[in-house]
Amino acid sequence: MRITNKPILLVEDDQVDMMKVTRALKEIGVTNQVVHRENGEDALNYLRDEDSEKPCLILLDLSMPIMNGLEFLQAVKKDGRLRRIPVVVLTTSDDQQDKLNGFNFGAAGYMGKPVDYTQFVKVIRSIDTYWTISQMP
Numbered sequence: 001m002r003i004t005n006k007p008i009l010l011v012e013d014d015q016v017d018m019m020k021v022t023r024a025l026k027e028i029g030v031t032n033q034v035v036h037r038e039n040g041e042d043a044l045n046y047l048r049d050e051d052s053e054k055p056c057l058i059l060l061d062l063s064m065p066i067m068n069g070l071e072f073l074q075a076v077k078k079d080g081r082l083r084r085i086p087v088v089v090l091t092t093s094d095d096q097q098d099k100l101n102g103f104n105f106g107a108a109g110y111m112g113k114p115v116d117y118t119q120f121v122k123v124i125r126s127i128d129t130y131w132t133i134s135q136m137p
Contacts, residue, residue: 007033009055011043011072012090013064017113021059021090024117024124032056039064040072047082055085057131060107062091062098070101077106088127 008025012018022034035055037043044067046052058076062069069089076082086108091098094112102110111127114120 005032006056007035007053009043009046009058010034010036011038011040011058011064011069012036012061013038014061017061020117020120021124024121025128027121028125028128030128040067040069040075042066043072044075047076047085048079054082057127058085058087059090059127060087062089062093062102070098070105073102073105073107086131090123090127 008030010018010021012021018036022036025032025034035046035052037046043058047054060069060073067075069091073087073089076085076087083106087106088109088111089102089107090111090113092113093099099110109127109130111123114123
């Protein structure tokens with residue numbers, strides 16, 4: 001994530017998880033601005049707004065009100081201007097069907113949200129490591 005100064009879009013309705021992600025990113029030295037939206041609909045509006053900077057990465061929760069993560073993912077991947085933005089699902093769901101759907105709908109990765117904060121930081125670090133070494137198109 002350090003290869004760009006573009007924002008990271010965090011689509012997450014849980015305030016505690018939002019703070020955990022933001023804190024973990026800071027802790028591992030990621031300086032990208034984190035743009036937070038609480039549901040898929042708000043996140044899509046942000047992405048489709050000509051004035052908002054497109055993110056380098058989207059971190060996506062699945063279970064949210066209004067528009068859930070899988071619906072959001074489908075909408076992003078159908079949109080020619082947005083489909084190249086990598087989306088990593090970050091969820092508490094260990095439902096195999098959710099995982100399958102995530103990949104079928106074009107998720108770049110699927111990570112479980114550990115309850116333990118130290119483990120949580122390791123998950124965020126692994127996302128950062130992967131996106132730092134893989135060049136953005």
